[in-house]
Amino acid sequence: MKKKQWSLKRFFLCTWSFLLILCVGAGVAWAAGTPKKGGTLRVGTPTDMTKLDHMASNAVVDGIVLGHVIEPLITWGADLSYVPMIAERWEANEDYTVYTFYLQKGKLFHNGRECVADDVKYSVERILDPKTKCPIRKRWESFDRTEVIDKYTVRFYMKKPFAGFYTLLANGTAYLGIVPKEEYEKQEQAGGITHPIGTGPFKFVEWKPDRYALLERFDQYKPTAGDRDGWGGNRTVYVDKVKFIPMKEQSVSIMALLNKEIDVLQYYPMKYIDKFNKDYKKKGFVLQEVTGMSWYLIYFGDTPLNHDLNFRKAVAYAMDRDVITKAACFGHAKTNPSVLNRITHFRTPVHDMWYPKDVEKAKQLLKASAYKGEEIEISTTKKYIFMYRQAVALKSELDAIGVKCKLNVLEWPVMMQKWIKGNYQIMSFGMGPGPDPAFAYNYISRMKHFWEKYPQFKEVIAKAKATADVAELTKLYEKLHKLQYEIIPWILFYNYNYLQAHPDYVKGYETMAFGGWPRAWGVWLDK
């Protein structure tokens, strides 16, 4: 009996101990997972800001920094759907010629004034004003006018059916961020935008060129409920400030991370991944890797040889795209023959269709082509190292089928000029993400020589821009990929992975597939 009592006592003791451990453990876990307010989040970026006018800049870094300050009506969610920002809801008529947006009430600008429909009208006028020099103004050619219905309702009219209007509104660079008229007019009269103001979760403090861009939390910001969602969703801010620090030299940026002089490194170089896994992980650093949506590809320029389909097909058959992807990104990328990224719900198996590597077939096609053994120039640049590395791998693949190649390594401005004019033979190129497939096809195919020869491509894109019906769009995008397969105007290789690193005291940070843009909301420092 005594023994039994003791056992009972022991049972209770064990149970209580277990519960106690459970509670302490849960408490610790809860404490670690509980956001803490305060501190400055320092983000190391590969380049410095270029300008403070969000409408005039297509630089990614400007989109990232100013995207924390100035909000658009809608933005991209994690699954590439449109999510609310300043607009709480919206609707379009059947033929996509009229769009109505209902604004959130009580959304404040950083100067304390409420954002209303007149500000939306002014912002649209401003982005369309040639003086603003918006680099994507041409994308607005289907837009007609804005009508302010009431204080919180605004209506947009298109000249023709244009379902891609949402994409324009959600664009992350050179974007329609809503700004207060009185502030922007005053700054423009004084010579230009020097202090951006918006409704974002952060207020602009200062930009010291080549040193940093500093933002501070806007305490009157009212985040939406729910989770963080892409560039939108819940934008609750925990840090007091965020500082974007440009670090042009890659190895130095890693040293700054190791020294904890920065809290997030936006681009961790792929070639140092092994070192990270071997040494830095042990020291409490975390590496995040997400496949992005940027394209890396080759273009065929406007030359008589390139107009020969047999030659283009020979090049397509010559290439093992996995080998090229590995050579360019050390395997940290996903091969993708389609313009459609792998996240979009429009993607079907058709988009995986491409030419397999077949050296014999490539040689036969080359023999049947207009190629007479002349030297082919592959234009590339070292500014974006993937373009150079893939060009080296491409040269080796083409050498193997008997195409004599040489690399022409160009400065970026020269390469851009050649790309626009089409005066190159083969160009190893890359492009930033285009989440909307219709725009992406338009974006990637803007070559005059290509449009002239294959007008059907443009026609299908125009149809895709005029509808938002998912089933119809899916069919149209399949059609576009099949056309791409037949015509071979370019050869897409891969979407590379974004690698971002941070010390483990940075909590709540997540790399975003859309451009790998760092987000300072939802992040806290647990030092």
Place this chain on the structure above:
Amino acid sequence: MLKYAVKRIFFFVPTILLVMVLVFFLIHLIPGDPAAIIMGEDANPDELAVVRHELGLDKPLPVQFAVWFGKLLRGDFGRSIHSKRPVIQSIRERFPVTLTLTTLALFISVTLAVPTGILAARFHNTGKDYLFMLITLLGVSIPGYWLGLMGLLLLSVNLGWFPATGYVALTEDFWQGLRYMILPSTTLGLYMAAVVARMTRSSMLEVLRLEYITHARAKGLGEWKVLTKHALKNAFAPTLTTIGLQYGLLLGGAVITETVFSLPGLGSYVVVSIYDRDYPVVQGCILFISLVYVVINLVVDLLYGYFDPRIEYQ
């Protein structure tokens, strides 16, 4: 001396004019279109034409030069094509960074190099001379880029003595600013020191062979006094020229050091602007650098008279 200085200043005018013409036409002749960079991947020929017109790049080059020159005469260096910031404002912000870096580097290099050069000359053809010269040879041969990275790895990452990147102006916080500047200025200073030490040694060697030095020693003067008071003063003119040239060159842009240490200086800004084809920035900055360079050369020329009384200014 004043007359000489004024005369030299008058000579500046054609030099600067020539620099302006050369810089303007060379940067415009390099292939690459700033409008294409502004427009990025969205560029198309029609939009590019509009942007070029807005920037005045569609006008003939002589007209563009005349417009730029006219603005310069009014003290307007123009605005950056990309950031829209006034060029003069960028120079005002960035030149102090380069000036601080280069002046500290100069201080470090002269402090190290002149005694090293003197000692190497004094102990000519001995083990000490060979050691000093080997060190200076290494200083000249090691690329600044590598030296900077190794310095960062050792003193910043491993020992944690200095920050790896960043900049604080000495006027904002002197000690903190100095902490940020020590590593870059030492990297730069070591290279300069190697050049200056070799020049000091060779000019000292020439002077030490002269009869008046033998005479001074025969008078019973101490060796240190012979070296510093009699030999160095006469041997210093070529070293001074080297220091002046090095200082002027580096003020124009210690590009590599600025890039490695992420310093917001003038040199790295000019290089980035060349890649971006930001014509007003390149033109304005190079014009400013040329002005600094000729002023430093004038100062060096005027200092010759102090070190070598045989020099007369006419």
